[in-house]
Amino acid sequence: MPGLLSCWRRSFFIIISFSLKSWLNESDLKVYIDTLTGCFNRRILDIIKRRDLSHCSVVLLDCNKFKAVNDTWGHAAGDRALQIIANRMLSNTRTSHDIVIRTGGDEFMILLFRSQATDAIAIAQRISGQVTSHVFVVDGHTVPLSVSWGIAEVNGELDVAIQNADSAMYRMKHTKEG
Numbered sequence: 097m098p099g100l101l102s103c104w105r106r107s108f109f110i111i112i113s114f115s116l117k118s119w120l121n122e123s124d125l126k127v128y129i130d131t132l133t134g135c136f137n138r139r140i141l142d143i144i145k146r147r148d149l150s151h152c153s154v155v156l157l158d159c160n161k162f163k164a165v166n167d168t169w170g171h172a173a174g175d176r177a178l179q180i181i182a183n184r185m186l187s188n189t190r191t192s193h194d195i196v197i198r199t200g201g202d203e204f205m206i207l208l209f210r211s212q213a214t215d216a217i218a219i220a221q222r223i224s225g226q227v228t229s230h231v232f233v234v235d236g237h238t239v240p241l242s243v244s245w246g247i248a249e250v251n252g253e254l255d256v257a258i259q260n261a262d263s264a265m266y267r268m269k270h271t272k273e274g
Contacts, residue, residue, distance in 0.1 A: 130198040132175055133182035138199045144207065145254050152209050152250040153216035156261040157185070157223065158269060159202035160242040169234045177232060177241055178202060184226045188219055205258070216247040244269035 130137040159165075159181060166174035178198075185196045185206060195207040208216050224243050232239045246264025248257040 133178055133198050135182050135186065135196045135198045135204065138197060140195065140197060141199075141254075144195070149207075149209075149250045149254050151211070152207055152254075152257075153211045153213055153247060154250060154254070154257045154261045155206040155208065155216050155220050155245055155247050156199075156258070156265045157181070157204045157206070157220070157243045157245045158265055160244055160269065161240075162202040165239060165241075169237075169239060173234045173239070174202075176234075177239070180230055180232060180241065181227055181243060184223050184230070188223050188226070205261075213247055213249050216249075220245040220247055 128136050128140045128143075159177065162174065162177070165177050182196065182198065182204065185204060189196055189206055189208070193209045193211075195209075197205040197207070199205050206216075206219070208219065224245060228240075228242050230241055232241050244265050246261040246266070246268060248260035248264065250257040
C-alpha cells in the first residue's frame with residue numbers, strides 16, 4: 097500500500113509530539129488511517145485541533161476532473177489515481193514534522209508544522225508538478241492527472257485556516273476549470 101510505511105512513521109511523531117497515550121496500541125492507530133492511500137483520515141483532526149498549531153501551515157489539494165476519471169475509466173482507476181497523488185504528497189513532506197490527511201473523496205490536507213506560507217507554496221507547487229508530469233496509463237490510454245491547491249497559515253484557529261485554504265483552492269480550481 098503506497099505511503100503506509102510513511103504514515104506509520106508519522107503516527108509515531110504524533111504519539112511523541114501530542115502525548116497520545118491511547119495510541120500506543122496499533123489497533124487504535126488503524127482507526128485514523130485511510131486504507132486506500134495510507135494517509136491519515138479526517139478523524140485525526142479531532143486530536144490535532146486540541147494542540148498548539150502556531151507556526152503551522154495548511155495545504156488543501158483537490159484532484160481536478162476526478163469524477164471524469166471514475167466515470168470514464170472506473171473506480172479502480174480512480175483509486176489508483178488517488179494512490180499516486182497521495183504518494184506524491186507523502187514523498188514531498190517531512191516524515192517527522194508534517195501530516196498528510198485524506199479528508200474525503202478526492203480531497204487531501206497537509207499540515208506543515210514549523211513552516212510558513214512560502215514553504216507551503218513550494219511544497220504544493222512541487223506536488224502539483226509531479227502529479228501533472230506523472231504518466232498515468234489506463235487500458236493503453238494516457239489519463240492526465242492534476243490538482244488544485246490552496247494554502248493558509250494557522251494564526252489561531254485551524255478551522256479558519258482550513259476555510260481560507262479551501263477558498264484559495266477553489267479559486268485555483270475554477271481558474272483551471274478543474
